[in-house]
Amino acid sequence: MIQRKINIYLNGAYICSTMQYKTCKAALNAIRNRGFIEYAGANWLKTRVLDKIVIKDSDKLKARFI
Numbered sequence: 001m002i003q004r005k006i007n008i009y010l011n012g013a014y015i016c017s018t019m020q021y022k023t024c025k026a027a028l029n030a031i032r033n034r035g036f037i038e039y040a041g042a043n044w045l046k047t048r049v050l051d052k053i054v055i056k057d058s059d060k061l062k063a064r065f066i
Contacts, residue, residue, distance in 0.1 A: 007014060
């Protein structure tokens with residue numbers, strides 16, 4: 001299986017990639033399995049594009065995702 005790198009950004013600032021942290025790899029699995037990621041019961045991301053995740057303040061994720 002080829003692992004793709006997803007860069008994750010919070011408010012325009014680079015946070016991590018799927019290759020760096022286990023929680024980021026969990027993001028990759030969630031996108032692969034469901035097409036979106038759930039966090040705290042809310043769907044804060046719905047995308048099929050596996051290259052870049054952009055998280056806004058309104059998503060109330062902050063750095064907890066790391």
